[in-house]
Amino acid sequence: MALTKKKARWLMARKGFLDMLPLNLAVLPWGILCGSLAVQRDFSALEAILMPLIVFAGSAQLVAIELIANNASLATILFTTFIISSRHFLYGLALRDKLKVLPTKWRYSLGFLLTDELFALSSNNKSFVGQLRLVYAVVAGGSFYVFWLLWNVAGVIAGSYLPDLTHLGLDFAIAVTFIALVIPTIINLPILVTVIVAALLSVVFKLMQFELDLVAAALIAMYSGYLTDRFLHKKNDVNNTDNHKISPSVKDST
Amino acid sequence: MTLLTILLMAVITFTTRYLFIHPRLPVRLGAKMAKLLSFSAPAVLTAIWVPIIFIQQGQLSISLHNPYLIAATLAIVAAAKGKSIYLTMFVGLITFVLSQYILSL
Numbered sequence: 001m002a003l004t005k006k007k008a009r010w011l012m013a014r015k016g017f018l019d020m021l022p023l024n025l026a027v028l029p030w031g032i033l034c035g036s037l038a039v040q041r042d043f044s045a046l047e048a049i050l051m052p053l054i055v056f057a058g059s060a061q062l063v064a065i066e067l068i069a070n071n072a073s074l075a076t077i078l079f080t081t082f083i084i085s086s087r088h089f090l091y092g093l094a095l096r097d098k099l100k101v102l103p104t105k106w107r108y109s110l111g112f113l114l115t116d117e118l119f120a121l122s123s124n125n126k127s128f129v130g131q132l133r134l135v136y137a138v139v140a141g142g143s144f145y146v147f148w149l150l151w152n153v154a155g156v157i158a159g160s161y162l163p164d165l166t167h168l169g170l171d172f173a174i175a176v177t178f179i180a181l182v183i184p185t186i187i188n189l190p191i192l193v194t195v196i197v198a199a200l201l202s203v204v205f206k207l208m209q210f211e212l213d214l215v216a217a218a219l220i221a222m223y224s225g226y227l228t229d230r231f232l233h234k235k236n237d238v239n240n241t242d243n244h245k246i247s248p249s250v251k252d253s254t
Numbered sequence: 255m256t257l258l259t260i261l262l263m264a265v266i267t268f269t270t271r272y273l274f275i276h277p278r279l280p281v282r283l284g285a286k287m288a289k290l291l292s293f294s295a296p297a298v299l300t301a302i303w304v305p306i307i308f309i310q311q312g313q314l315s316i317s318l319h320n321p322y323l324i325a326a327t328l329a330i331v332a333a334a335k336g337k338s339i340y341l342t343m344f345v346g347l348i349t350f351v352l353s354q355y356i357l358s359l
Contacts, residue, residue, distance in 0.1 A: 022339045022340055022343060026343060043256065044256075046257075047256050047257060047260060050257070050260050050264075051260060054260065054261070054264035055260060055263045055264045055267050056264075056267060057263075057267050060263070060267060064259075064263060068256055068259060074258075074259060074262075077259055077263070078259075078262055078263065078266060081263045081266050081267065082266050082270070085266060085267045085270040085271075086270055087270075087298050088267075088270040088271045089270055089273065089274060090291070090294045090298060091271070091294065091298075092270075092271060092272065092273055092274030092275050093274045093281075093283070093287075093291055093294075094291040094292070094294045094295075095275060096274050096275055096281065096283060097283060097288070099275035100275050100276065100277040101277070107272075107275060107276075107277075108272070110275075111268070111271050111272035111275055112268060112271065112272070114271040114272075114275075116298070116299065116302065119295060119298075120295055120299060123295050169321070169322070169350065169354060171306050172306065172321075172322055172325065172346070172347070172350050173343075173347065174302070174303065174306065175303040175306040175307055175322070175326060175346075176325070176326070176329050176342065176343050176346035176347060176350070177339075177343060178299045178300070178302055178303035179303055179326060179329045179330055179333055179342060179346065180329070180333050180339040180342035180343055180346075181299060181339070182295075182296055182299050182300055182303070182333075183330055183333035183334055183342075184333055184334075184337045185295070185296055186296070190293070191293065191296050194293045194296045194297050194300075195296050195297075195300045197297075198296070198297045198298075198300035198301045198304070199300050199301075199304040201301070202300065202301035202302075202304050202305050203304055203305055203308050203309065203314070206305045206309055207309065207312075207314055213301075213305075214298070214301045214302065217297075217301040218294065218297040218298040218300075218301045219297075221293070221296075221297040221300070221301065222290055222291070222293040222294055222297045223290065225293035225296075225297070226286075226289055226290045226293060229289065
């Protein structure tokens with residue numbers, strides 16, 4: 001009954017698929033919205049399908065479709081895409097030490113597949129370490145790509161029969177998915193502080209119509225979590241030296 | 255023209271994802287930076303979902319007439335208690351559809 005290499009890979013691929021499945025299903029309304037909106041805004045089928053195929057983004061696709069339909073300048077469209085997509089710099093940085101050492105093939109694939117959803121499934125210390133976890137990540141991220149494409153194509157096909165879906169509240173499906181991903185990860189005070197600061201600032205910055213609202217709120221929230229963590233560690237160190245009464249000199253220095 | 259725009263957009267989204275995992279980029283992360291970045295998932299994901307709940311048509315909406323708020327509250331309770339992603343999504347979506355329907359009566 002030894003676990004062969006092939007079997008182990010199959011099991012990890014399966015786990016990657018199953019872990020991503022709820023997220024793949026949750027983006028159905030959003031994908032159909034993107035696909036149908038493109039058709040309703042007079043994109044050709046090719047253009048509408050190239051969006052999920054090569055741009056592979058959620059809100060950036062949606063915003064760009066409206067901008068292109070309104071004849072915005074190329075510079076505006078590209079700048080907006082850059083701003084919306086800039087949060088991914090943080091994901092790349094966070095995973096840099098793990099991914100930069102990978103062979104080119106894996107690095108380019110995982111770089112392309114590095115969405116919010118894949119990043120959310122990558123918080124484990126050991127993610128991307130070893131071939132089996134790479135199989136897991138590529139299947140999870142790859143299945144998300146395939147499903148995203150599928151939902152978009154469905155939207156493109158149904159597009160001309162569907163009403164305008166932009167005000168139906170389909171974005172709630174995105175919100176509830178991220179609630180399901182974030183809330184269970186709040187396991188200590190620093191993460192709780194991070195979440196509360198991100199929540200408050202993201203709303204304030206958005207109401208101020210600050211262009212870098214998301215990234216600015218996230219950066220300040222991350223720093224707040226980091227400071228909380230340092231503060232707790234310092235307090236712990238002080239308590240430890242007090243309790244153990246190691247030596248007067250150590251105690252005096254605190 | 256649209257094709258060119260889409261192509262350039264693809265270059266941008268790929269670059270923002272790939273840039274910092276490129277080995278030849280001269281960036282070194284210390285222990286402090288790594289600790290800071292460990293908070294990026296809760297920070298970014300929260301900054302995405304919270305405005306969806308609280309801001310409707312550019313306005314802050316904190317009231318029982320906001321179906322997003324009602325459904326998100328129950329989804330958060332489900333996520334905190336149940337820890338199952340399917341349960342949370344189910345509770346959230348059902349509540350959202352129901353409260354949207356009731357509020358439209």
